[in-house]
Amino acid sequence: MRRSEERAISVVPRPVLALLAMALALQIAWQALQPKPGARADTLQEPPPGAVLRVVSLGEPIALAQWLTLYLQAFDNQPGVSIPFLELDYPRVIRWLESILALDPVGQYPLMMASQLYGQVPDERKQRLMMDFVHREFLRDPDRRWRWLAHSAIMAKHRLKDMPLALRYAEDITRHARDASNWARQMRIFILEDLGERESATVLLGGLLASGEVTDDKEIHFLTQRLDELKNAGKSSPPSKN
Template sequence: MRLPARLAAARTPTRPLRAVPVGVQGAFALALTAQLLWYGFAPTPSSERHALPPAPPVSLLRVSAFGEPAALARAGTLWLQYFDQQPGHSVPYRELDYGRLRAWLDRWLMLAPTSEYPLSLAVRLYGQVSDPSRQRIMLDFVHEAFLEDPGARWRWLAESTLLAKHRLEDLDLALRYARDLAEHTEGMDVPYWARDLQILLLEDMGEYEAARILIGGLLASGEIEDPREVRFLERRLEALSQGE
């Protein structure tokens, strides 16, 4: 049966293989052979764990950023966050070199000082590992970062204070953080619960007299204008007096 002329014209003509130039056939054969050899002799993906490399100088990272340090910091922080996910392995955080980890977090924070991502990772991810020495490294990193910019980073030191109290059970360290938090944020727009953490810690440590003196000094200074904070301090002072 013959096809209609319109359909016959639309058919794509098929040429025999011998019509293809010899050079084209040879190039195709070489490309196919090279591809087969590549897959046949290529090394299998390594399943060996890789250690976290040392952090380079921040000056080198700035040069590598090509004028976009914040963008490099975001990409670098993501790379660091997922470094534990390696081909064939999931590396536990407690097996990472926390000295190098801290250095990387510090580099990314220096490139993007307004970013809170490195501080968040330090407190909420790496600081949660069940290893006190590694936790202390992360808390110390957050504490130093806070001292550089208390007004923007107070919340991370507040979380570090609670972490030191409840996870490390180190009330002395928690109190040191709480005192720095109160001292370095004086006059700033910081909620009173954060500034007054030291009062609760003094109570937990049984330092009731010190807590009363601190509260009395805060109330007498006249610097506290928030009525909610005043009521909180007055209730704490009354509770301490009744407890005695």
Template sequence: MPPAFPPSTTRPRLRRAPRGTLLAVLLALAVQIGWQASRPPPRARAQDLPPPPSLASLRLAALGDPVALSKATMLYVQGFDEQAGISIAWRDLDYHKVAGWLRRVLELDPRGQYPLLAASEVYGAVTDPARARLMLDFVYARFGEDPDRRWPWLAHAALVAKHRLHDLPLARSYARAIRLQATGPQVPPWARELEIFIAEDMNERDSARALIGGLLRSGQITDPHELRFLSDRLDQLNADHKP
């Protein structure tokens, strides 16, 4: 039987590339490898926190469950300082945008407390005084919307202003807002009395005595232990005031 294919002598022969061409290819490859090796390693670049979307668009995206979306949004904001291959310090974030996002979270879930906690205890702990003040002012602005439930975060803001920012007038303004606006039965005595102690720290003993007297006369204090404490404190201040 004749062979199915023609003899091998009829197949095309592979030609070798000229030596010069091979050397040129190898040289180009070596240059490419060397250039890639000399380049610095790729660096991750931080992305800026975008502005918060409108409340209307967030409510539309919530699909009838704004509380769930508020929690997811809060996780997004908190996780923004950890991006792929890079960690962003809080002091490098745009705090105006952070405050905007926290405001949106509260608008989606007005009964939620976590945005205020994050503002006063997390973002407010930054070493940059300007950024810290922005967060404390955010807490103060939102406090008035629901003072009987949001007073803990303004009380913490007052302590941050006093001990970390060393701004006693600012701390007293926050404490005064608690005394005047957080009047519900669930507000503890120490929160109502915070302004008194700050006034004493400011060496304003007359103001402290006036505050205690006002609380005693207002009828707002009904607990006998608190009444006794305030009366004893007033007696001590009066004794210290005598020449």
């Protein structure tokens, strides 16, 4: 067999080499100028209808609720992209949280996400949306969900400066949550005494952990970490005046 002959690059005309080099440079520049693929906050789709979720759960609604929780919680942090909570469609996020609670009414994690994550954004309208959601869900099951309305009461007073709303939440705990701890049922006293935000939050979280009513390991770890942060902040700043 005859070996195919190859021409040396030196015999290629210089104009042709120049065109090839220019084409390569243009290709590299074009690729460099292309926007990197990334996630967009508005790509969060509507949750499937409840009837569909019940069918898909195959008789294991709690397992599906946990999977949906992981999906929603991870949505803001996709590979190579971080989506601030502030940019999310909050009414749609609330519909996801409602769907998760419908599958697992005893679960507390969606309410913790609403109050401790999505409710912390520097946007009063979105804070109120999450507080309203927590309040609605509290009224469906006060004896299990009072702790999250207690947190919303603190938020309403110190973040929104809305004393009537904070007092309304605190009074609803006293009125509806018969199994709530004494410290929560007396929260309206803390609000009326106008304690500082750090002091109020420390009392709230400390009482919640001391009550022994929180049994989920992840939730205990999260709340303990928050309590330590509040205590450390208190040591480094002068006490507030009542």
